[in-house]
Amino acid sequence: MEAGEAKSKKAGGSRLCCICNQRRPVLKRPKTLQQICRECFYEVFEEEIHQVIVGNRLFKSGERVAIGASGGKDSTVLAYVLSELNRRHNYGLDLFLLSIDEGITGYRDDSLETVKRNEVQYGLPLQIVSYKDLYGWTMDEIVKMIGLKNNCTFCGVFRRQALDRGAALLKVDKLVTGHNADDIAETVLLNILRGDIARLSRCTSITTGEDGPIPRCKPFKYTYEKEIVMYAYFKKLDYFSTECIYSPNAYRGFAREFIKDLERLRPRAILDIIKSGEDFRIATTTKMPEQGTCERCGYISSQKWCKACVLLEGLNRGLPKMGIGRPRGSGNDQKDTKARSTAKSIESKQCGSLEF
């Protein structure tokens, strides 16, 4: 409300799109509360993303870029917009869709069908990498073994590596993900609430992992979730909108609700949180773990074995608790699970997709 409401009232009087002044407005743009027509919305939405890509020099001509595609709204819109912009502005990119099949019946199999349709609709080659092939386990099997507690830890760790392995298979130079402004604002808040200063300093960077094998970037860093939904709705894009069956209520985190409340009061707040995250005075000397490679699989790791190998070893040896919580002494175990369970209730996406 506040200033936004005054602005929208002003615009409501004209009854014409306040950008082109020609057509009838059909929507109130979530980011600015301007009343605009559909065509202008498409235009500003795409143009903003184009400016982010150009302004941050996300891509170089001739690069091969994989789009992390889950079949959900963010990645579907990302695939659509990116292929559109690539054509329109001659980025000269080779785009690919990269999907991870976690092996969750009733969820991922259906969403993969969506991605397969997208492959045809947008003419982008699709690569699917499955947990079963990479690790020998599906999430269904993992959950059967360890239950519904900590399963998101497995899924998150595995997905991170699976995306990199899939990207390596495709021989791409970059991986883009559909993280939107709301996601990033939420991560900033969560890192403050948790006291994680190291993550706070890097969670707002648009490109991460530049020192690793495949850099990842987030072209939707400044794009509001609501506008993504709006774009998908008006463009009638084909996407899959079911929650993961293993983390129901994933969208009821305190932090997410708080951000939605803020957005209602002051749409600009989401961008302001990201700005704050970028501006925080964090000493550049914040310690980062030294990066090496996993002795077992060769993936980047700060320890002897990478996290995925530790978890996998636990699964294969029938000790699923291995690698969960802190490795130091058994006395800490209980405390750690307690901390984990409280942390869960404040964040929205539990399934590891917020790990940058």
Next chain:
Amino acid sequence: MACNSSGCESGCYDREKDDGSKISVEDAVAGGGNQESVCVKCKCNEPMTFGDGGSDDGRFCAECFRNNVFGKFRLAVTSHAMITPSDNVLVAFSGGSSSRVALQFVHELQIKALKNYEASRDRSLPVFGVGVAFVDETAAFPALSTEMVDAIEWVRSTVSSLSPPAKDLHVVPVESVFGSDSLDARDRLVKLLDSVPDDTGKEDLLLHLKMLTLQKIASENGYNRLVVGSCTSRIASHVLSATVKGRGYSLSADIQHVDARWKVPIVLPLRDCVRLEITRLCLLDGLKTVELACRSQCGINDLVSSFVALLQEENPSRECTIVRTAAKLTPFYFNKIPETDDSNVPMATQRRLKRFNIKYDGSMTTEAFCPICNGPLNRSDSSGLDTFEECLESDVLYAACCSSCRFQILPEDGSSLEQFSSYLPDHMISQVKHQKVNSQAYLREKIKDCLLLDDEEVV
């Protein structure tokens, strides 16, 4: 009061007990066979039960609890040299529980210093002076005028009832920063607040004006410290609301124990005490408080406060974690008491100061401040400053402000901005002009290594 809280860990049964009552030592000894019902610290007195749902309810006896809170206060005061014997301290008193406790603790510190002074042979260390300031906000909240009159009366009686040494009380209306003519000043304040379109912006602007008033009282009456009773909970809310308003850069300036960017340095001795402790202490010591319903119920600040309250419910240490995170951000050069060559400062104090001195990165200093909120400006914010050499005053004001004040406080269109800047206290406007000189100095800093002559000769 019976304790039925889930957070209650030990030492309380369904025993009915009045809050604030102290249990005698004999009682505790008599019940010594039962280890559960003694204070976890001194192991002899019966623990206090507040029944307020706090996690450590029923763990400490009244004395240990009080010592713990006072200990945090004293550690903050001594380790940051907030109050030294030669100081003259002004306590900002709103009537709320935090500032009431701050006043009480400063008062106790003063009594102790007086005792030491009288007992010492050479009487070398003087006793620091204490004054109290109350800002009257009637002009901003006309509806509260009767309550405000009562509140002022209550403040007077509270301050005068404190045991000697006597404390001066300064009750000053917030509009006094606009000038000495009270009618004209009040008019300007009302017009200024009315021209701010955003509710949260209005609230924040009033807060800045209040701070200016306190600064004015302090500097006009010869005080050299301003004690503000912000507690951990309040600061936690500030951390989040500053983040939400895009003030991430200046945030680390606001939350340190010492903030010496003002003429009279501000100190926050209750920074490490949570609200629960403060309210318990008020209950325990029978400290009365008065809360005026000045805050709006619909702005960003209110939303953030209720979010923090929700988080605190879910995890009782959340507020502390938030403040601790923010404390890890790099502070500014002014976040410590400026060093003095005062030979009065005893060696022990100097040593202690050295130990606790905040390290700050000298290369990250800023010289420009937002004229409205006095927040240090990020380079990206202040970049537009020099392009406005020959422009209108209001344009210069716009360029000199931080992005958050531009959005939530400054009016959007040019003519109302012009008016807005004409209502602003002269102090703020003069700061805008001063800013230009500063930015020149800042530019100079950047090219310093290539300049051949010293400062004065070049300009």
